Amino acid sequence: MRAAAEAAASSLDPARLHAVLIKTASGDRAAHHRVLSLYPASSSVRLLLRHLPFPPTHVSWTAALSSLSRSRSPPSSVFLLLRLILRSSPPLLLSDGAVSAALKSLSVSISVSVSLRLALPLHSLALKLAIARLPFSGSALVSLYAKSRLPSHALKAFDDIPHPDPACFAAAIVALAQNRRPAPALALFASMRARGVRSTMYAVSAALRAAADLAALDLSRCAHAHALVVGLDADLFVATALLDAYGKAGLVADARRLLDALLGAANLVTWNAMLAAHAQQGDLDAALGVFGEMRERDLAPDDLTFLAILTACSNAGAADAAEEWIKLMESRYGVAPGLAHYTCLVGSLARVGRLGDAERVALAMPFAPDAAVWRTLLSGSIIHRRADIAESSGRRLLELDPHDDSAYVMLANVCSATGRMDEVAKLWTAMRDRGVKKEGGRSWVEVRGAVHVFVANERRHARTSEIYAKLEELMREVKKLGYEEEDAGLRHHSERLAMAFAVLSGAAPKGKELRVVKNLRICGDCHELFKYVSRVIEREIVVRDVNRYHRFQNGSCTCRDYW
DNA sequence: ATAGGGTTAG
Numbered sequence: 001m002r003a004a005a006e007a008a009a010s011s012l013d014p015a016r017l018h019a020v021l022i023k024t025a026s027g028d029r030a031a032h033h034r035v036l037s038l039y040p041a042s043s044s045v046r047l048l049l050r051h052l053p054f055p056p057t058h059v060s061w062t063a064a065l066s067s068l069s070r071s072r073s074p075p076s077s078v079f080l081l082l083r084l085i086l087r088s089s090p091p092l093l094l095s096d097g098a099v100s101a102a103l104k105s106l107s108v109s110i111s112v113s114v115s116l117r118l119a120l121p122l123h124s125l126a127l128k129l130a131i132a133r134l135p136f137s138g139s140a141l142v143s144l145y146a147k148s149r150l151p152s153h154a155l156k157a158f159d160d161i162p163h164p165d166p167a168c169f170a171a172a173i174v175a176l177a178q179n180r181r182p183a184p185a186l187a188l189f190a191s192m193r194a195r196g197v198r199s200t201m202y203a204v205s206a207a208l209r210a211a212a213d214l215a216a217l218d219l220s221r222c223a224h225a226h227a228l229v230v231g232l233d234a235d236l237f238v239a240t241a242l243l244d245a246y247g248k249a250g251l252v253a254d255a256r257r258l259l260d261a262l263l264g265a266a267n268l269v270t271w272n273a274m275l276a277a278h279a280q281q282g283d284l285d286a287a288l289g290v291f292g293e294m295r296e297r298d299l300a301p302d303d304l305t306f307l308a309i310l311t312a313c314s315n316a317g318a319a320d321a322a323e324e325w326i327k328l329m330e331s332r333y334g335v336a337p338g339l340a341h342y343t344c345l346v347g348s349l350a351r352v353g354r355l356g357d358a359e360r361v362a363l364a365m366p367f368a369p370d371a372a373v374w375r376t377l378l379s380g381s382i383i384h385r386r387a388d389i390a391e392s393s394g395r396r397l398l399e400l401d402p403h404d405d406s407a408y409v410m411l412a413n414v415c416s417a418t419g420r421m422d423e424v425a426k427l428w429t430a431m432r433d434r435g436v437k438k439e440g441g442r443s444w445v446e447v448r449g450a451v452h453v454f455v456a457n458e459r460r461h462a463r464t465s466e467i468y469a470k471l472e473e474l475m476r477e478v479k480k481l482g483y484e485e486e487d488a489g490l491r492h493h494s495e496r497l498a499m500a501f502a503v504l505s506g507a508a509p510k511g512k513e514l515r516v517v518k519n520l521r522i523c524g525d526c527h528e529l530f531k532y533v534s535r536v537i538e539r540e541i542v543v544r545d546v547n548r549y550h551r552f553q554n555g556s557c558t559c560r561d562y563w
Numbered sequence: 564a565t566a567g568g569g570t571t572a573g
Contacts, residue, residue, distance in 0.1 A: 171568050172568095
């Protein structure tokens with residue numbers, strides 16, 4: 001009977017489920033519970049309260065709760081059901097499973113604050129009943145806090161679980177990866193494996209997302225090998241995360257190989273990741289080629305598909321194409337452009353110097369411009385030296401995001417270039433008064449699987465003195481080749497420290513590639529310096545910029561640069 | 564036997 005229930009379950013047809021239920025022997029509780037959890041919410045509750053051929057156990061209640069969360073019922077009905085359990089006679093205890101199902105149903109709530117407000121009583125109840133530290137409720141709590149963008153709360157909930165199972169680890173790794181804490185996420189993944197906890201596709205794909213965020217190629221390769229060994233490589237989520245990781249690390253060919261290996265099992269997410277890989281490289285033709293393949297397979301493109309295409313336009317410097325695609329996506333494919341799409345269009349126009357058009361789009365689009373829009377416009381105006389637009393967009397950016405340290409710096413530079421030193425002083429004062437600190441750029445390198453992060457002018461790394469000495473030594477060498485000493489303030493930029501460390505630790509043999517990852521734009525002086533350094537060390541230096549790759553080789557750079 | 568965990572962009 002269980003098999004019949006499963007078959008009906010896969011069709012998710014209430015009529016079929018009902019038919020199964022009528023034929024089910026009253027003693028077959030398992031089948032009843034399975035049907036209970038698959039029924040739509042209202043039928044499930046009715047079944048539970050009236051027609052169950054045996055007194056409901058806590059398993060029955062849990063199954064009904066799971067049905068509520070599956071049908072995205074409002075939290076009020078979840079709480080109603082919980083109350084009924086607590087008042088049931090003979091008394092039933094809330095089970096780990098019931099609380100976890102209830103917690104899950106909260107995450108579909110309208111907003112983070114609402115779901116958090118509802119989660120608190122549930123959390124305290126779970127604590128009183130000593131359930132919060134059991135693996136199911138524990139992982140649900142971790143996940144709920146993760147979705148509420150509270151990674152430290154999530155981690156606290158995880159640390160409280162005395163015997164975390166594979167799912168608890170997965171939830172915690174996801175919590176860190178989703179909340180932009182890639183290094184701790186990878187560390188937790190490593191400690192999970194060290195503790196002998198089985199890795200699952202959930203944990204592996206989340207770890208891969210973290211590796212992708214760092215563009216950490218070695219780590220992605222390790223995760224790939226791990227997935228092969230434990231037999232998770234065929235999982236679509238793992239494969240997609242891996243493809244994305246390779247794409248973000250710039251290995252488009254490897255990404256493509258994964259896509260081809262999936263033999264048509266790839267879904268929209270996978271294809272979008274492939275598209276994004278080409279987009280990041282600014283390879284519009286390749287991106288459009290992939291889009292064509294998606295169309296041949298009758299995959300309906302979504303908003304992210306077009307975001308990738310527009311990103312490709314922007315990175316390829318194809319502003320006309322971007323204007324064309326934002327119209328086409330709606331008129332031909334029925335996907336309405338959102339704020340992110342317009343931001344991309346503004347960025348495309350700004351980058352090629354069409355700043356007037358960019359500003360007009362920002363003001364005329366059907367969304368109120370957010371900080372990202374003004375930021376992209378500001379950076380375009382800086383590249384094309386348009387002080388007027390730089391100033392207006394910079395001011396608007398500061399209104400929306402008074403904590404954006406780069407905005408103060410860029411704006412102050414513009415004012416200083418136009419000789420308005422009083423404005424410069426005002427900006428520094430405003431920055432200090434609002435407690436905004438200029439954040440050093442961050443760069444990192446991966447050496448034998450470990451990620452080393454560097455911040456400009458900081459001396460936190462254990463081998464700092466050696467690194468600074470190595471950098472000095474390289475600076476002396478490049479000066480012999482004719483490199484001119486620049487402003488001393490740029491001397492210890494994060495990418496230089498990362499590069500010096502990579503050289504110091506022998507990250508790659510001569511003639512091979514040295515990979516420095518940086519998430520912000522590499523500055524003009526460092527760009528120039530790296531050309532010389534690549535000659536001195538006879539290695540190719542690869543720097544991942546915010547949206548393109550710089551390949552320095554024998555004193556030249558193969559990427560198109562806009563400096 | 565029941566319940567919890569996942570990918571893509573910014």
